[in-house]
Amino acid sequence: MRKAAALRYNIDKESAPRVVAKGQGKSAENIIKIAELHNLPIKKDEDLMELLSKVELDKEVPAALYKAVAEVFSFIYKTTNKS
Numbered sequence: 001m002r003k004a005a006a007l008r009y010n011i012d013k014e015s016a017p018r019v020v021a022k023g024q025g026k027s028a029e030n031i032i033k034i035a036e037l038h039n040l041p042i043k044k045d046e047d048l049m050e051l052l053s054k055v056e057l058d059k060e061v062p063a064a065l066y067k068a069v070a071e072v073f074s075f076i077y078k079t080t081n082k083s
Contacts, residue, residue: 004028
Protein backbone atom coordinates (compact mmCIF):
# COMPACT_ATOMS: atom_id res chain seq x y z
CA MET A 1 0.00 0.00 0.00
CA ARG A 2 1.31 3.43 -0.96
CA LYS A 3 2.22 5.85 1.86
CA ALA A 4 2.94 9.58 1.84
CA ALA A 5 3.81 12.36 4.25
CA ALA A 6 4.13 16.11 3.93
CA LEU A 7 6.60 18.16 5.89
CA ARG A 8 6.63 21.86 6.72
CA TYR A 9 9.49 23.88 8.10
CA ASN A 10 9.35 27.59 8.80
CA ILE A 11 12.81 28.44 10.06
CA ASP A 12 11.57 31.71 11.56
CA LYS A 13 8.76 30.13 13.60
CA GLU A 14 9.66 26.48 14.19
CA SER A 15 12.61 24.76 15.79
CA ALA A 16 12.25 21.66 13.59
CA PRO A 17 10.27 20.39 10.59
CA ARG A 18 6.73 19.16 11.28
CA VAL A 19 4.66 16.36 9.77
CA VAL A 20 1.62 18.26 8.48
CA ALA A 21 -0.02 15.42 6.53
CA LYS A 22 0.39 11.68 6.33
CA GLY A 23 -1.60 8.74 5.12
CA GLN A 24 -1.71 5.53 3.17
CA GLY A 25 -3.79 4.28 0.29
CA LYS A 26 -6.35 6.86 -0.86
CA SER A 27 -5.08 9.44 1.64
CA ALA A 28 -1.53 9.04 0.31
CA GLU A 29 -2.77 9.45 -3.25
CA ASN A 30 -4.52 12.69 -2.23
CA ILE A 31 -1.38 14.04 -0.55
CA ILE A 32 0.62 13.29 -3.71
CA LYS A 33 -2.02 14.86 -5.98
CA ILE A 34 -2.04 18.05 -3.91
CA ALA A 35 1.76 18.23 -4.06
CA GLU A 36 1.67 17.74 -7.83
CA LEU A 37 -1.04 20.39 -8.28
CA HIS A 38 1.15 22.89 -6.43
CA ASN A 39 4.33 21.82 -8.25
CA LEU A 40 5.92 20.71 -4.99
CA PRO A 41 8.87 18.34 -5.24
CA ILE A 42 8.22 14.75 -4.26
CA LYS A 43 10.99 12.55 -2.87
CA LYS A 44 10.48 8.82 -2.67
CA ASP A 45 12.11 7.24 0.37
CA GLU A 46 10.29 4.21 1.74
CA ASP A 47 12.50 3.86 4.82
CA LEU A 48 12.01 7.49 5.85
CA MET A 49 8.29 7.21 5.12
CA GLU A 50 8.03 4.31 7.56
CA LEU A 51 9.67 6.41 10.27
CA LEU A 52 7.60 9.53 9.50
CA SER A 53 4.40 7.51 9.64
CA LYS A 54 5.07 7.00 13.36
CA VAL A 55 5.32 10.75 14.06
CA GLU A 56 2.06 12.28 15.29
CA LEU A 57 0.37 14.72 12.95
CA ASP A 58 1.50 18.35 13.40
CA LYS A 59 4.37 17.27 15.66
CA GLU A 60 8.01 18.10 15.14
CA VAL A 61 10.20 15.47 13.57
CA PRO A 62 12.29 13.81 16.32
CA ALA A 63 15.99 14.68 16.49
CA ALA A 64 16.88 11.11 15.46
CA LEU A 65 15.39 11.86 12.01
CA TYR A 66 17.03 15.26 11.47
CA LYS A 67 19.77 13.93 9.17
CA ALA A 68 17.33 12.05 6.93
CA VAL A 69 14.91 14.99 6.82
CA ALA A 70 17.80 17.37 6.07
CA GLU A 71 18.57 15.23 3.01
CA VAL A 72 14.96 15.67 1.87
CA PHE A 73 15.17 19.45 2.28
CA SER A 74 18.50 19.44 0.43
CA PHE A 75 16.83 17.53 -2.42
CA ILE A 76 13.98 20.08 -2.46
CA TYR A 77 16.43 22.99 -2.51
CA LYS A 78 18.40 21.48 -5.40
CA THR A 79 15.21 20.63 -7.32
CA THR A 80 13.58 24.03 -6.94
CA ASN A 81 16.71 26.14 -7.48
CA LYS A 82 17.87 24.73 -10.82
CA SER A 83 18.75 27.41 -13.35
